Amino acid sequence: MTTVPVRPLTVGALARDLVASAGQAVSALRCYETLAALWVRSEDRRLPTAEWLRASTLRAAGRLIRGEMQVAAPDADLVPRELTSDESIVRLPASLAVQGVEWPDIVQLSERWLSARSDGWPVAVVGVRTGGAYLAPLVAARLAREGLDVHLASVRPGERITPGRRRILLVDDPPLTGRTLVSLAQRLAEPGNTDVLVPAFRDDDVQPLRDAGISVTVLPRSRWASTRRLASGALDTYLSKEATWIGRAEAPVSVVGFRPGRENSALAAWPGLRRRSPARAAFTLSTRHGRQPVVASWIPPGIFGDTARATATALSSALTPATVGVAPAMVISEDLSMSAQLTPRGDCWLDDAVGYALDRSVQLPVAMSLRAPAPIPAALKTVATALTNGNPGMVLPRLHRWVMSMGSSVPDGRCEAEKWLIDAEGGLRKTGHLTHAYRRDNELLTPLVDLAAIIVAFGTDLKTVAAAVDQRLSDDESCLPALATAMLCYGVARGEQLPRTYNPERAAATAREAHRLQRAMIDAALVLQEALHIPVSSRTPVLRRWRRQPAALLQPMLPFRGRPAPKAPRIDTRNVEEAVTRWAEGRFEPVQAGSALLLAPLGPASTWQHATAELGDLAARLPHPHLLAWCGVPLVQLEETC
Structure with a gap:
């Protein structure tokens, strides 16, 4: 198993790279993106050097658009010293x-x-x-x-x-x-x-x-360049000029033909692929060893693609597609022959998924060379504040120690259910593994983030995954408190993301994810209250169900505020389920989830205010209004619950 340290994309690391390259020829694109990142940070911190960085970024942009491939890095004395010791993660542009x-x-x-x-x-x-x-x-x-x-x-x-x-x-x-x-x-x-x-x-x-x-x-x-690059002739030219081939795919290679229905995804959407996902194309690659079905996926060509390129070449896993070639703005990997999405409960593959997250952390450690202590992630401070009702200092050091207990590594960051597939042989496979640090939980450089996502994706519980991890690591101390901490940090970030990216075509899957995520956050909160030895009299009550939504219509959140839902009375389950299904037609998609019927909105987030008002009509039609509750998503309780 290979181990390739990956440098974290921090402000300080970029600034120190610039200092080390002073006066030397560097990539014009990388120089521009580095200066832009430092300018953004200096503006956010209101540093007096922001004006110099603004002017330097503008000059670097001018050289880039004039077609210069290499430029001289600025003098070391001009790089702000405040930024060389700033170990915060770079805030990246989504575009x-x-x-x-x-x-x-x-x-x-x-x-x-x-x-x-x-x-x-x-x-x-x-x-x-x-x-x-x-x-x-x-x-x-x-x-x-x-x-x-x-x-x-x-x-x-x-x-x-x-x-x-x-x-x-x-x-x-x-x-x-x-x-x-x-x-x-x-x-x-x-x-x-x-x-x-x-x-x-x-x-x-x-x-x-x-x-x-x-x-x-x-x-x-x-x-866009990433779209036009996938045209037939353009792709062949680009690969011939820019690609480095791995394994049996030795040059010369050629593009034989695109897979019907899976051509350029930017021009004709692939089934199940989010419309805002980067462009990709499936085609047949002809090499001296024969033909191979592959997929070309976009990655950022500058500093924002470094981690993806490292992952593509260094990660060895039977679950991920094998890398065939790497180019500055593209990774070519094997095309998996899929038979099914992950089932609603994927417990039989859970151990494989846990193994993937842990093996990845060993193969992709983060090379930490800090000039100053890394700031405590904002998500961790949010969790500590919620756990202690506004007094985070009493628990923050312990939470931070727990969440760093597995060391620093590059998480996958894409371990949601849609990224796990079952291949034609019935084995578990993983896609979307070419990571980028973009989401707000990216400050947690630990496999715990992936393990938290696996809990939700596989429909299991916190303690089951913690036990699987403990069995593999054989440590004296259980990972349960650390995993619970990561679960709350991940849950906050993912919960905020779900309303922004909600796709009515995936309503059922998203509702199921939101419900699972909320329940996992509830379990994690209870575990941490015990692990932190917070006196029962001082504990903030943990809510299991809410009377009405405290956030967006579909948005899991920390389970510490809002009005709890009263116990639901016993009912004739079949009649209520049929009545709710009739009422929901054209409004919500009913989704069975244990003793609850989840109500997934059929419109985008911009229509949810009207959908919320309609739920009042449903409550009035139920045998008892308390049957309608909220747990990350609106739901109707079909059995007596607490």
């Missing part, structure tokens, strides 16, 4: 790190805006932090090449800027709802004096902006 946008796309977006304008009015290019601040310097540099008077700035929602007498160009990641951009555009400038520039997955994503009367320039996904 460049996750969604398939690359820097040439932003240049193309800028040129679209230029082609549609007729005046020479000065502009302020404003990147919406985090993501937009990585994109805005590219826009500003391209406009400056045309002789425009350009000022570059960045802003977080809620902050103010003073652009003066300039037209504001707001730049951001592909919008999900557009609400943040609408609010910013309306607050920062007079009507008609703001344009929005964004790449977009589809035109509907920017409709809220247009409805608000805001001018929008869009680069559609069909024009």
